[in-house]
Amino acid sequence: MKTAPLPWSLECSACGKTRAAQGLAGVCECGQPYLVRYAAVPPPGARSALAERDWTMWRYREWLPLAEGEQPVTLGEGGTPLLPAPRLAAQHGFSQLWVKDESTNPTGSFKARGLAAAVTRAAHAGAASFVVPTAGNAGVALAAYAARAGAQARVYAPASTPATILSQIKTFGGDLVLVEGHIGDCGAAARAFASATGAVDVSTLREPYRIEGKKTLGLELVEQLDWTFPDAVVYPTGGGTGLIGMWKAFGELARAGWVGGMPPRMYSVQAAGCAPVVRAFEDGADSCPEWRDPSTIAAGLRVPRPLGDRLILRALRESGGAAVAVTDAQLRTAACELQTSEGIDACPEGGAALAGALELKARGLIRARERVVVFNTGAGWLYRA
Numbered sequence: 001m002k003t004a005p006l007p008w009s010l011e012c013s014a015c016g017k018t019r020a021a022q023g024l025a026g027v028c029e030c031g032q033p034y035l036v037r038y039a040a041v042p043p044p045g046a047r048s049a050l051a052e053r054d055w056t057m058w059r060y061r062e063w064l065p066l067a068e069g070e071q072p073v074t075l076g077e078g079g080t081p082l083l084p085a086p087r088l089a090a091q092h093g094f095s096q097l098w099v100k101d102e103s104t105n106p107t108g109s110f111k112a113r114g115l116a117a118a119v120t121r122a123a124h125a126g127a128a129s130f131v132v133p134t135a136g137n138a139g140v141a142l143a144a145y146a147a148r149a150g151a152q153a154r155v156y157a158p159a160s161t162p163a164t165i166l167s168q169i170k171t172f173g174g175d176l177v178l179v180e181g182h183i184g185d186c187g188a189a190a191r192a193f194a195s196a197t198g199a200v201d202v203s204t205l206r207e208p209y210r211i212e213g214k215k216t217l218g219l220e221l222v223e224q225l226d227w228t229f230p231d232a233v234v235y236p237t238g239g240g241t242g243l244i245g246m247w248k249a250f251g252e253l254a255r256a257g258w259v260g261g262m263p264p265r266m267y268s269v270q271a272a273g274c275a276p277v278v279r280a281f282e283d284g285a286d287s288c289p290e291w292r293d294p295s296t297i298a299a300g301l302r303v304p305r306p307l308g309d310r311l312i313l314r315a316l317r318e319s320g321g322a323a324v325a326v327t328d329a330q331l332r333t334a335a336c337e338l339q340t341s342e343g344i345d346a347c348p349e350g351g352a353a354l355a356g357a358l359e360l361k362a363r364g365l366i367r368a369r370e371r372v373v374v375f376n377t378g379a380g381w382l383y384r385a
């Protein structure tokens with residue numbers, strides 16, 4: 001069967017080598033992630049078409065890897081609220097503090113966006129079996145989207161992953177394997193499983209489409225701010241897909257003429273017990289040496305050596321942002337503040353983002369009058385037994 005070429009191609013983020021997008025794609029032969037490059041971007045006039053569309057991430061289908069006539073594998077992901085946080089703003093001296101609350105996604109976290117896109121593409125390429133290493137939430141999302149696609153999911157998670165998250169992976173039919181170690185150890189097990197069985201490895205940045213799904217965080221945010229950029233985005237960073245995806249979205253929107261002005265400064269928040277990006281940023285390095293003995297209650301931030309390190313650091317520097325670490329005590333208190341002062345059931349990673357915003361303000365990197373968006377990336381209930 002002859003198939004029409006897809007209207008995008010893949011470009012290596014490091015060596016620039018390109019390839020056609022047909023079939024399944026892993027990383028470039030140089031070992032670095034591919035990024036999706038579209039043949040065309042929608043003109044600003046195409047914005048009016050959005051009025052007719054549902055509030056899911058697929059309303060931005062022209063910005064996503066979906067060919068004419070293709071249907072996504074979807075559970076209605078995206079369309080999450082951008083909530084003002086007036087009490088926290090007043091208490092901490094911000095004039096405009098917003099929380100993008102990703103806990104309302106199917107499967108309870110922002111991981112739904114990336115896995116919906118990755119499973120969609122792989123399913124269109126004929127995949128029937130997937131594997132992922134996870135700090136937890138990506139495993140829940142893969143299990144659900146694989147089920148939605150009628151496919152199998154093998155999930156490798158650290159034995160220390162919160163029990164409710166593990167139970168959700170099994171609820172969606174995921175074949176869960178616990179690993180004594182961190183997500184890097186789970187990654188090695190996932191790659192071995194993929195090469196032994198042919199399962200598609202949808203690890204962070206080992207295929208190019210999770211970033212495209214996460215890009216919708218940025219598209220949606222800008223639409224919710226009436227097609228303007230905020231001043232600062234504060235994002236809890238583990239593997240960095242959301243940060244990289246948003247930065248890609250802001251660049252594409254600016255190039256397409258959909259939004260004017262300066263894109264936001266991007267800030268990564270990490271846990272003090274696992275802060276490879278913060279250390280590399282402060283050292284002026286362009287990649288992250290492995291963080292030894294990673295430890296934090298924010299499971300999603302326990303990533304000792306992100307594959308997308310170069311892309312994360314590039315986004316922070318190009319945007320004029322920075323990286324900051326917070327302790328588990330700080331992130332726990334901040335999650336509790338989001339819960340009790342604003343009614344937002346923040347996960348520990350969302351707590352880290354708020355704690356990071358407070359730290360950045362205390363250091364004078366974020367100013368009181370600025371429009372600041374903090375990401376609550378998942379639901380707090382997933383972390384409670």
Ligand SMILES: Cc1ncc(COP(=O)(O)O)c(C=O)c1O
Binds near residue numbers: 137236301
């Ligand atoms: C709730 C939550 N927040 C943040 C992260 C880190 O996300 P990223 O890999 O996009 O940096 C994770 C990753 O597992 C997560 O589960």
